[in-house]
Amino acid sequence: MDLWYTEFHTPNAGLKLKVKETLFVGRSNYQTIEVLDTYEYGRVLLLDGLVMTSDRDEHIYHEMITHPALYLHPAPKNVLIIGGGDGGAVREVVKHGGVERVVLCEIDGLVIETCKKFFPRVASELNGNDRVAVVVDDGTEYMGRNISIFDILIVDSTDPIGPAEGLFKEDFYKKCLAALRPDGILVAQSESPFYNINIIKEMHRNLREAGFPVINFYIGAIPTYPSGLWSWVMASKKYDPSKDFDPARFAAHRVNAKYFTDEICRAAFMLPAFFKEAVFT
Amino acid sequence: MDLWYTEFHTPNAGLKLKVKETLFVGRSNYQTIEVLDTYEYGRVLLLDGLVMTSDRDEHIYHEMITHPALYLHPAPKNVLIIGGGDGGAVREVVKHGGVERVVLCEIDGLVIETCKKFFPRVASELNGNDRVAVVVDDGTEYMGRNISIFDILIVDSTDPIGPAEGLFKEDFYKKCLAALRPDGILVAQSESPFYNINIIKEMHRNLREAGFPVINFYIGAIPTYPSGLWSWVMASKKYDPSKDFDPARFAAHRVNAKYFTDEICRAAFMLPAFFKEAVFT
Known part of the structure; x- marks a missing residue:
């Protein structure tokens, strides 16, 4: 059959x-x-019928949602991940030795348990790493209790329908701004530039209205995601990816990655014409 | 239904x-x-059942197979396109005012006629442009009669099965080398880095064996192509994309494009870790 x-x-x-x-x-x-x-992509995690993670290409998404901000910030110590219950983002963040504490705040405990069982290589740092804390809670609530604490905040959410809808709104971004330290950086997945340019435009508007002074999008290629091209937004209180990446930091400390490189980190911020035009004009 | x-x-x-x-x-x-x-991508051209061109995303492929070489070469005048019967590559090449003559050498006249009829915006320069010559012939044969003539040679082929198989071999690349002027550049589509890395490695080997001194791959995102990530190889007799792109040439003469930008032109050569490792180590 x-x-x-x-x-x-x-x-x-x-x-x-x-x-x-x-x-x-x-x-x-x-x-x-x-x-x-699956035959082609190994194990695949679906949430409400949509592909979130596959064994074969999960590393691309997780490397790209984490390393750019972790290299842009000169000394990230405290990282909060909202969503990301599969653990892939945590696994990448702890590759940065200077990070002292990563909190994973996932609303759905069953996602965490399922990934621990079926995606052991993705969830590998969710057990037994004393730099990692796993919290099952609503991300917005959690941030409300943790003001001006985080160097980096990663929103590793599902699409803006269902449980993650609020994570794309101005009100949420204001709470992110408050939870970040004065030089903190927010990164969020921002959907497919080909299929979801209107979501991207709205995220840009909401982040600006919330008060982030430096907002940039970047891209990467993920075969199992809609259109194969994916994007992330980096909203920063101080550091600017167009001028503050420090080559010495890349050279001094290189993460082991299968997609991400120093060059990819710069190239990813160079956007196709249609993307720039839609968002920035 | x-x-x-x-x-x-x-x-x-x-x-x-x-x-x-x-x-x-x-x-x-x-x-x-x-x-x-189709509902999502408009008209779609299939050759032997595989997507070659769609109304909605053809511009990405055609901009990327042409503009990088046309900007790298300081004064391209004579361009040969082998394959590319849909006319999309020709349309992009003639955007460069300095180009005096573009020859399209397509083996299959029926592809040209079909695209003129069903893809008028793609095939727009195949009629009535006196800088464009359309030849229905075998590309290898045609090159054998045209030695040291072309500044740029574009191999806009199908996959290396069926009629295009020979266009991926060392012997063909030797003929390309001979057809190019002493500072000429060859560009060829080189399949999906995710699904076809072995083809890419073989192309690299064959181009090196054929005698091209400067060989680089570059990438772009094409939703209707396998995995959504596509690649091209640029094999050059003299100019090196890692150091010879001239910002003044971009500034002096900007093509109207929907995907390609000056930045994309540089970013595209920055390859994911797995791609660099597979091909260059």
Whole structure:
């Protein structure tokens, strides 16, 4: 029997993956959680039917949502990750030896448990690393209790429908601004430039209205994500990726990565014409 | 009735597009040619069942296969395009006012006729531009009759199966070297870094064996192509993209493009870690 899973990226286009078997289906208070074993991408985590993580290309997303900010900030010590229950972002952050504490604040405990069980290489730092704290809580609530504490805040969320909707709003970004130290940096995943340019424009507007003085988007190629091109936004209180990356910091401390390099870190901020035009004009 | 077309990028993964109707099916001496009208990507050209060109994202491929070499060369006048029967590469090349003559050498006349009819915005320069010559011939044969003539040679081919197989071999690259002037540049599409890294490695080896002294790959994001990440190789007799791009040339003469920018032109050569490692170590 041929089993196929299709994620519809729009009503008229999608990615089709051949499935060996369904390893897990669960329902939390927030969403449906499924784990498929696929032939091409290994294990795939679906939340409400959408691909979040695959064994074969998860490293790209997780390297790109973490390392640029961790290199831009001259000495990041305290990092908060909101969402990111698979643990991939945590795994990348702890590669930076100077980081003293990473808090993962994921609203859905079942995502964490599922990933620990089915994605051990992704969730590898969620157990037994004393620099890592795992909190099952609402990210906005958690930030309200932790003011001016974090050097870097990473919003590793699902799409702006369902549980993550609030994480794309001005009010949330104001709370991020407050939770960050005076030279802190916020990074958030910001969807596909091809399919979701309007979400990107709105994020840009909301971050500006919230009061972030330096806002830049950057891109990376992720085969299992809609259109294959993905983006992240870096909203910063002080450091500017167009001039503050320090080559000495890259040279002094190199993370082991499969996609990210010093060059990719600079290249990712160079945006295609349509992206620049849509967001910055 | 719901009509869907799936291109299988591997036996286990593919892109699924909803189809309004099939506008054309033809069979030439070389391949099957189809034109679909899709909801998400507009008209789509298939050769032997694989997506070559879509109305919505063709500009990315055509801008990226042309402009980097046309900016790297200080004064390109004569350009040869092998393959590229849809005319998109020609359309981009003639945006460079200094180019005196572009020859399109496509083996399959039916591709040209089909694109003139169904993709008028792509094939727009194939009629009535006196700087453009369209030749229906085998590219290798054509080059054998035109030695040391071209400043830039663009191999806009299908995949290395079927009619284009020879266009990925050392023997063909030797003929390219001979057809180029002493400071000429060859550009060829070089498949998906995610799915076809072995083809990329072989192209690199073959180009080196053929005698090109400067070989670099570069990348761009194309949603309808396998994995969404595509690559091109630039094999040069003299100019080196790592040091010879002249900012003054970009500033003096800017092409109208939707993806390509000066920045993208530099960023595209900055490769992900896995790509650099596979090809250059």
